[in-house]
Amino acid sequence: MTCDDVRPRLLDYQRGRLPLPAQAEVRTHLDACADCGRAEAVEQELTSVLEHRLPQYPASLALKRRLAAEWPARGVERSWWSRWRPALVPALAAASVVLVVTPILYYERATSRAASERTSLVAEAVNDHLRVLSSQHPLDIESGGFHQVKPWFEGRLDFAPVVAFEGDAEFPLRGGAVGYFRDRKAAVFVYARRLHPISLLVFRAEGLAWPTRELTRIGSVEAYTTAERGFNVIMWRTRELGYALVSDVDVRDLRQLAARMAGGQ
Ligand SMILES: [Zn+2]
Known part of the structure; x- marks a missing residue:
């Protein structure tokens, strides 16, 4: 089995729902492949969040x-x-x-509001990325190229997502989806670096407490770089729009991609 065979089967594998030979093949691949091992850990973490952190609603x-x-x-x-x-x-x-x-998204948002603002922005970006990874059909539109993805957002958002980078051989664009960042809609562009998915979230920046310290210059913007739960996160804003890049790729790779996106702005 290749990585592409293993990834969509991870959840079934963890639940023991695969036929026995397939179950063994996935096990063998996971033992040998660090990337898929990490993806399996993410899947496990999501499952445990779903099982343990849900609110209970007793009947009246x-x-x-x-x-x-x-x-x-x-x-x-x-x-x-x-x-x-x-x-x-x-x-x-x-x-x-x-x-x-169903209430988990609202519950997650409510609890993150209590955490410090900066941490919660980062946590939100990572959660959005995890949602993309864990979704059975993460992309609302599969990419035939930037010229398909960008117009697809028209009418689905209350702003125009400005993205200067169309994808290239090193960071191909895989597709797009509409997501949420805190209380607002977000355009989610999914790029890839080899087998690693990279989410770019674009959303209206107003009303969010953006980091003002520990910023570094990437291209023409001041960006905030951090890591959380094994994912690297780079965030920056232009006047009206906020951007968050999230992935488990090496932070240098992610900065390269950020530079391509922020260069022309
Ligand atoms: Zn693999």
């Missing part, structure tokens, strides 16, 4: 009373339940997963 007393009143008490109806139980329980479980998972 009124709802419990209503359920108790409506609950079938007679033997006949209990047997109806036991007959349908095997089919209904998985469906009910699936429905409750949807109810619990």
Whole structure:
């Protein structure tokens, strides 16, 4: 199996849902490939976040009373339940997963607001990148080139994302998607460096507490470079727009890409 075979199977592999031979092949590849090993760790981390940090919503007393009143008490109806139980329980479980998972984006945002502003901007950028990595279909538009991706955003955003770099052989553009950065929409451009995805988030900069210290010049902008949870992050702003580059590629590679993006601005 190649890296491209392994990546889309990671979640199924962790859940033990692959046929046995495939399960063993993925295991063998993960033992040998550091990049995929890291991708697997990210997947694991996301799973644990989803499982452990979700808020629980207990049913209200009124709802419990209503359920108790409506609950079938007679033997006949209990047997109806036991007959349908095997089919209904998985469906009910699936429905409750949807109810619990849906609020996670809002929950994540609410907790990050409590953290320091600068840290939370970085955390948000990394989270957005993780969402791209973990999504089954991360890209709303697959790239046939910049001339397809850029116009695709028209009408989907409340601003025009200005990006000076169209992708090249070293950093090809893979596609784009609409995401969110805090309370606002963001254009997500996904580039790659070999097998490593790189997210560029572009969003309206106003109202965000941008880092003002420890900035370094990249191209024509003052950029803030940091690392979080194994990902390198470079952020900068022009007058109206904020930019965040996130990837697990080497920080020197990421700075090279930032320079290509910020050079002409
Ligand atoms: Zn690999």
